Amino acid sequence: MKDMRRYVIIAPVRDEEKYLPKTIDSMVSQTIKPTEFVIVDDGSKDRTPEIIKEASKIHPWIHYVKRPDRGERKVGGGVIEAFYDGFRNLNTKEYDYIGKIDGDLSFGQRYFENLFEKFDTDPYLGAASGKLFLKLDNGKIVEERIGDETVLGGMQFYRKKTFDDAGGFVREVMWDGIVYHRCRMAGWRTRSFKDKELMIFDHRQMGSSHKSIYHGRMRWGWGQYFMGTHPLYIFAIGGYRMFERPYILGGLLIILGYLKGWHKKSKRYEYPGFRKSLHAWQMERLKIGKRLEKIP
Structure with missing residues (x-):
């Protein structure tokens, strides 16, 4: 076999x-x-x-x-x-x-x-x-x-x-x-x-391998902007991550990284239907929507 x-x-x-x-x-x-x-x-x-x-x-x-x-x-x-x-x-x-x-x-x-x-x-x-x-x-x-x-x-x-x-x-x-x-x-x-x-x-904290954990959190936020994350969801992520090391500041830096991408109008990931589907999935996780895909 x-x-x-x-x-x-x-x-x-x-x-x-x-x-x-x-x-x-x-x-x-x-x-x-x-x-x-x-x-x-x-x-x-x-x-x-x-x-x-x-x-x-x-x-x-x-x-x-x-x-x-x-x-x-x-x-x-x-x-x-x-x-x-x-x-x-x-x-x-x-x-x-x-x-x-x-x-x-x-x-x-x-x-x-x-x-x-x-x-x-x-x-x-x-x-x-x-x-x-x-x-x-x-x-x-x-x-x-x-x-x-x-x-x-x-x-x-x-x-x-x-x-x-x-x-x-x-x-x-x-x-x-x-x-x-x-x-x-x-x-x-x-x-x-x-x-x-x-x-x-x-054997090293997640997101800390390049420059510092603070830079890593900013990069994470910018990456969420690039991916197309919904603004409501990034604020939820930032709030959630404030309870992890580095406390408070880590979550704020995630939000700041996202806003930096938005302010600079940085490029975003493009694939047919991706952002619409991602937003639906994120809204379901926030309990204010339903995802588009149904997986058995």
Whole structure:
């Protein structure tokens, strides 16, 4: 019988010598291993390339791809450019699932086995992840909250057909929010599950890898403007995020980033029917409307 759990993982990384070994160890320990794990070095200046090369010598399914140094970390579009460099360098075209992960995460050995069980029980589940947790300096573990209908940006996992139906990733900030909603428009569910076996541990706070957490929140708000988020929804997001670190200021910066995009009349993502569908979905989440798509 054909194995329908063939999967490939692509990890764009830059200067991750401190955390990448944890991510590699997590992949190596999986009870169901990937057909390929492609790690794309996006211009690292530390020992990241050596770490990847050493792992690839031990595990033939780990592959190293080198990109030229662009001079600085480029979030959003730059990450996706690196992802597609890895995608073009896949040796296999025979796979059923595809994932994109960050190089600063760790997770349990049954992570993908448990994720496959979720897909097996729901034929309309197109993209999924676990929930993200951060260990603080005092030893306390806190959840970095994401909605249940959202897949973690740093741990993307799709059915191949879903990924194709959604058109893949756009090379812009908020690429993850865009692809989730394109999945919904194509009739697929997207989910993140709060299961013990699906816990993902972040070794730096979400949104803090480029410049600072404050810059990250501003960038997030601008990305929401680019995606086409409804103004009412961005104020709701900002209010919700005020109760997370950095308290109050983080939520305000999200709103400010959105308003900055609006004031400058920055470009926005364009796809037929996307913004209308996104607004309907967002209004339903605010309990003042109904989404357009009906998924069984």
